[in-house]
Amino acid sequence: MKFFSNLIICALLCIVLGCNNSNNSQSENSNENGITTINLEELIPSIKEELHFDELIDKIKVLKLETVDESLLGQIFKIKFSSNYIYIIDQKGQFKIFDKNGKYVNSLKQGNGPSEYNYILAYTFNEYKKELVIVDYKTIKRFTETGEYISSEPISYSINDIIAYQNGYVLFTNSNVDANMECSIKITDFDFKEIKTTKLYNHPIGMFSNSILNKNDNEILCSLTLHDEMYSIQDTIIQPKYQLQFGQYAYPTKTEAKVNESNGIVEINLDEYLNVPNKFNYNGNYIECNNIQYFLINSEYTAYPIFRNKTGKIISGLYTPTTTGLGNLIFSENSFTKKIEAHILGTNNNYFVSSALSETLIQQDFLTKLTASDQISQTDIETLKSLTEDDNPILVFWQLKEDF
Numbered sequence: 430m431k432f433f434s435n436l437i438i439c440a441l442l443c444i445v446l447g448c449n450n451s452n453n454s455q456s457e458n459s460n461e462n463g464i465t466t467i468n469l470e471e472l473i474p475s476i477k478e479e480l481h482f483d484e485l486i487d488k489i490k491v492l493k494l495e496t497v498d499e500s501l502l503g504q505i506f507k508i509k510f511s512s513n514y515i516y517i518i519d520q521k522g523q524f525k526i527f528d529k530n531g532k533y534v535n536s537l538k539q540g541n542g543p544s545e546y547n548y549i550l551a552y553t554f555n556e557y558k559k560e561l562v563i564v565d566y567k568t569i570k571r572f573t574e575t576g577e578y579i580s581s582e583p584i585s586y587s588i589n590d591i592i593a594y595q596n597g598y599v600l601f602t603n604s605n606v607d608a609n610m611e612c613s614i615k616i617t618d619f620d621f622k623e624i625k626t627t628k629l630y631n632h633p634i635g636m637f638s639n640s641i642l643n644k645n646d647n648e649i650l651c652s653l654t655l656h657d658e659m660y661s662i663q664d665t666i667i668q669p670k671y672q673l674q675f676g677q678y679a680y681p682t683k684t685e686a687k688v689n690e691s692n693g694i695v696e697i698n699l700d701e702y703l704n705v706p707n708k709f710n711y712n713g714n715y716i717e718c719n720n721i722q723y724f725l726i727n728s729e730y731t732a733y734p735i736f737r738n739k740t741g742k743i744i745s746g747l748y749t750p751t752t753t754g755l756g757n758l759i760f761s762e763n764s765f766t767k768k769i770e771a772h773i774l775g776t777n778n779n780y781f782v783s784s785a786l787s788e789t790l791i792q793q794d795f796l797t798k799l800t801a802s803d804q805i806s807q808t809d810i811e812t813l814k815s816l817t818e819d820d821n822p823i824l825v826f827w828q829l830k831e832d833f
Contacts, residue, residue, distance in 0.1 A: 501821065
């Protein structure tokens with residue numbers, strides 16, 4: 430199972446990101462059940478065309494993370510924010526805590542002790558209890574907001590994602606049922622006592638399901654890899670909110686799954702499902718910020734970004750820099766895949782959040798050409814120009830024009 434999970438993660442990491450003005454028309458309608466349909470069929474034929482993403486940026490800010498021996502990070506994989514602190518996991522699995530100004534605070538240690546972790550499947554900061562909560566396999570561990578250990582408790586199910594809300598936690602859980610993966614949303618109190626569980630679906634490809642939980646005011650949105658519906662969670666009410674429609678470009682809906690009797694592993698022919706020419710599916714990454722939605726769709730192991738504003742207008746495509754080069758703070762070439770990728774990690778205070786490797790930025794000529802503008806301040810430009818190749822990655826906070 431772990432092998433196949435890693436396989437799909439590798440596939441989804443091969444993400445080509447950029448933007449193209451592909452569709453100026455309304456993309457949605459609501460059915461009698463209140464589900465908003467997002468029609469992508471007209472967008473797809475032009476999804477590989479170019480757009481100068483820099484021209485869509487309204488504001489951009491950078492934050493330099495303190496670089497000391499204890500704080501050294503690789504490429505940032507996940508990020509969460511509290512009012513005062515930043516919680517980061519890098520691609521090596523390291524967990525670092527910085528304050529909101531980028532000063533290093535603490536690290537959680539990897540190991541087998543009560544206050545240590547083996548592998549963090551999910552984590553959240555609980556603003557209501559002022560606790561950092563991590564999921565280490567089937568153990569919940571609590572820490573103070575600065576990373577001091579509080580307690581541990583076992584759980585009987587696997588958690589893919591977790592987010593705190595005013596009365597407790599919302600969890601995305603999954604479990605094996607024969608050759609399928611049963612995926613559910615579980616709502617608990619602050620002590621992880623179950624309040625409600627809603628089963629979403631069983632599907633052979635569900636074993637690869639990656640759920641993203643996002644909080645937007647009093648609503649939590651749940652999106653799932655290779656599943657075209659996004660769910661709204663308010664209090665204990667869970668219902669579909671958005672549905673993506675691919676029309677003639679939709680992936681086939683069935684694939685063969687078999688249990689290998691010798692080792693009990695569910696085996697699926699991934700190429701049969703994911704490598705179908707000119708067919709698309711949703712890869713589960715979803716972020717909503719400042720009336721703009723961001724999500725990714727897959728085709729032949731490559732993912733394309735979708736940005737959609739509140740009027741229903743959609744843009745997507747391949748990133749091409751303009752003379753300002755500001756998009757280079759968000760998009761860069763992956764040294765392994767040789768493709769242009771962005772690390773859109775989440776949101777904070779109405780800004781999208783990305784990260785950029787200092788080493789990569791130094792090697793790009795645009796840093797020496799940056800000038801202050803309405804989009805970026807002179808102070809941030811000086812911060813960028815002061816970087817060295819040994820510095821930690823920087824955080825990039827950015828907004829798009831709402832009327833793109």
